[in-house]
Amino acid sequence: MSAEELTELGKASHLYSGADIKTVTKEALYMPIRKCQGATRFKEVADGFWTPVSPSDPSPGCKDMGMYDVPAGKLKEPAVSFGDFM
Numbered sequence: 001m002s003a004e005e006l007t008e009l010g011k012a013s014h015l016y017s018g019a020d021i022k023t024v025t026k027e028a029l030y031m032p033i034r035k036c037q038g039a040t041r042f043k044e045v046a047d048g049f050w051t052p053v054s055p056s057d058p059s060p061g062c063k064d065m066g067m068y069d070v071p072a073g074k075l076k077e078p079a080v081s082f083g084d085f086m
Helices: 003-012 018-038
Strands: 041-044 050-052 062-064
Touching: none
Parallel strands: none
Antiparallel strands: 041 050, 041 062
16 A cells, blocks of 8 residues: 555544454455455466456456356455555
8 A cells, every 4th residue: 555545544544443443454354355255257367376357357367257166275365455444
């Protein structure tokens, strides 16, 4: 995240307690897994790992499948983003 995003996040959580921040952080950390669970298309990336992409992504290496169709141990979840926190 950029410094500007961290500043905006700090402003958005101005009156949050420590417990509130813990809850927001925990939920943000689960967002990449939720994206994988809801994905219907995955793209093969380095070393045979698969990551979710948009259903309309025309990139080579994309395949229509669900999270449970990805070979065991080969799921590359997306990084946690600023949007996940917001």
